[in-house]
Amino acid sequence: MTPGLVLAELADGIGTVTLNRPHKLNAFDRHFCRELIDALRAFAADDRVRVIILTGAGRAFCAGADLNVLEQDGPALMAAGKEIAVMLRAAPKPILAAVNGAAAGGGANLALACDYRMASEQASIGQVFHKLGLAPDWGGSYFLPRLTGTSRALELVWSARMVPATEALALGLFDRVVPHDRLAAEARALALQWAAQPSLAVRRAKEAVYVSETRALEAMLDLEIAHQYELFATPEARERISQSLSTRSR
Numbered sequence: 001m002t003p004g005l006v007l008a009e010l011a012d013g014i015g016t017v018t019l020n021r022p023h024k025l026n027a028f029d030r031h032f033c034r035e036l037i038d039a040l041r042a043f044a045a046d047d048r049v050r051v052i053i054l055t056g057a058g059r060a061f062c063a064g065a066d067l068n069v070l071e072q073d074g075p076a077l078m079a080a081g082k083e084i085a086v087m088l089r090a091a092p093k094p095i096l097a098a099v100n101g102a103a104a105g106g107g108a109n110l111a112l113a114c115d116y117r118m119a120s121e122q123a124s125i126g127q128v129f130h131k132l133g134l135a136p137d138w139g140g141s142y143f144l145p146r147l148t149g150t151s152r153a154l155e156l157v158w159s160a161r162m163v164p165a166t167e168a169l170a171l172g173l174f175d176r177v178v179p180h181d182r183l184a185a186e187a188r189a190l191a192l193q194w195a196a197q198p199s200l201a202v203r204r205a206k207e208a209v210y211v212s213e214t215r216a217l218e219a220m221l222d223l224e225i226a227h228q229y230e231l232f233a234t235p236e237a238r239e240r241i242s243q244s245l246s247t248r249s250r
Contacts, residue, residue: 006035013050015043022058027066033080044091050195055098062107081138098187109138120180126162198236
């Protein structure tokens, strides 16, 4: 396996995963996918990691599949896309995509699988599959309509166009757009803000929001009650409630 295709760094509770194949615009081959899976799994299981940032090295976030090996590695890449998308959504901590440049095809859907997308003003994102005669994979058909609505999702797929950052923000594909030279700092600042929250409360909130996509209101209300009883009993909640009461009484 070629070393260093994915870089993993842990500092101040923030695990940063950097796609590191810039000469190929961070395009995937099977080895790249394996390293990414290993890095994400390790950080997801590490209690020292409170938030994960996913970003790219060089001028692209991720160009999707490496076309030079697509025929050979295609089945492995599709399987990896399923594993990664499920892992990101199931991870017990926030996943923040810092989209530093173009995110195309599977690379676009890698970003969409994350919980939040902060993008450089130079970034773009696109469902370019039809340019190759293919349809979206890596979760695109699931994530895209939930963010943009059905008709806009179909337009984005059928046109196979790269969407610039400002339009992507308006469509809901990006959650925030920042100056290019501020992306890393702004992403880290937001991650540190999230990391300061009680980890179990953060985990339960993520679980509930995603479960709500398939549950009725009454079921969600019951789940919220169960979570609150669990969280009320934690030292973090008791301490924060006590501090809040003390502040109000001053």
